[in-house]
Amino acid sequence: MEKLITKELVKKYNFKFNKNLGQNFLIDNNVLDNIIEGSEVSKDDFVIEIGPGVGTLTRELLNKAKKVCAVELDSELIPILQNELKEFDNFQLIHKDALKIDFNEIIGDEKHIKVIANLPYYVTTPIIAKILNEGYNFDSLTIMIQKEVAERIDSEPDCKEYGALSVLVQYYCDTKIIMNVPPSAFIPQPKVNSIVIRLDKLDKPRVEVKDKQLFFKIVRQSFNMRRKTLRNAIKSLKVMDLETMEKAFNDAGIDPRRRGETLSLQEFANLTDSIYKFI
Template sequence: MERVNTKELVKKYDFKFTKSLGQNFLIDHRVLDDIVEGSEVSKEDFVIEIGPGVGTLTKELLTKAKKVCAVELDSELIPILENELGEFENFKLIHKDALKVDFNEIIGDEKNVKVVANLPYYVTTPIIARILNQNYNFKSLTIMIQKEVAERIDAEPNCKEYGSLSVLVQYYCDTKIVRTVSPTSFVPQPKVDSIIIRLDKLDKPRVETKDKDLFFKIVRQSFNMRRKTLRNAIKSMKIMDAETMEKAFENANIDSKRRGETLSLQEFANLANAVYDLTVNS
């Protein structure tokens, strides 16, 4: 199979990059191979690709997967993708914003669903949060994203990278960094390094929570006020009086003078469950 030459296609169709869409197309085939290999896509898999660009990664996936459904927002890319990939019977193209598309509609009855994408930087966190929070039926996400975001996703407690995104992803998934990618692997070149990271969905969330929404509210508040103690962060939520709050910390066996960035997922769950028992379930 002849591989897609991204630069030649951009020139062939006189494609103009749209800065607001964060378009950085992959030109390094070694990186391409690492994405495909890292995703472990096979003929049993239904792949959703977000932001296919001119189809560089898409073509590789089409030879490996049962079916590839590409979601592209830029109307200028639709005819290019149709012309270049239309011959593949296992290719489906959806012209839509991935932040608005109904993934359940795309997935249907498919069992082995994998998301593989070179995500535009500006939608990275919203896309990940949407896919995880909506509880879509997928096995893994193998995505190329900004290095800083990948490091936040993979971070452990007690470091500046650790935050609400770390907790969100690790609540639902195992994380594995595949490799770092330099700006020279793209056209146009971004100003920062990228990372390919794979998120494997767990059979059930990593920790047990009595109220998932309350758990994530406490997590977000703790990191929104990360320089304050947990006592002050939780106090600002105004969901219980001072005495009840201290009782919640005591029951969770957590010092209220600690900061949110020091808590593990299990400790956040313990705290949220203690708050639930003393407020919602009292």
């Protein structure tokens, strides 16, 4: 069967975009090709695609990968995907909310897991956080996200973009920006520019900490109160008295008058381990 492009599939099925789901479908084949190439999908890979839309990218992935499991929330898209991709015996479709899925149930005994996602922008950060925090065994996550979010993920300390999301992603992954994507690459057109970024999971976290939960609690609090000094941000956690807290800062070699946005991952790790030592 000759491949149909996104616009033709939308017209063929008279598909109506759901504003509540924030749907924007890719119509630029150059972007699609770059996602395929940038994700480096091969015949050894088990691909989880989150948000397949009408299946244009899915079809290309099915021709490249060992198997593709697509997770779609919109019930209107399920029969379209089932019909358009019925010829592929390496296709699996799951009609669920990706934020409520245990991906280990999908992965099973599979190796070489690659996740690819083109999602509504309001859900991209929660999806990234879920996949990283829940410790799934994957090689890479290639995702289309709002340009500003990609810049936050890829930012360095001491700039306004640097935040808790930067630390979370860089703790677990290397990052690689694949391409910038203009609004004209979608229907309907979003009001923002996009970026395709790949997150390659590290064999072990970038820094070692004695208490990972405490590490991320300190990171979140430091950026939730980013206008305040570290002393005031950490004080609000109420994990120790002020005198002990000063000892912890001194032990970590970090000036408590600094702000969280100035700390590197290693400095956050040092501060966490010093606080852990004293509580």
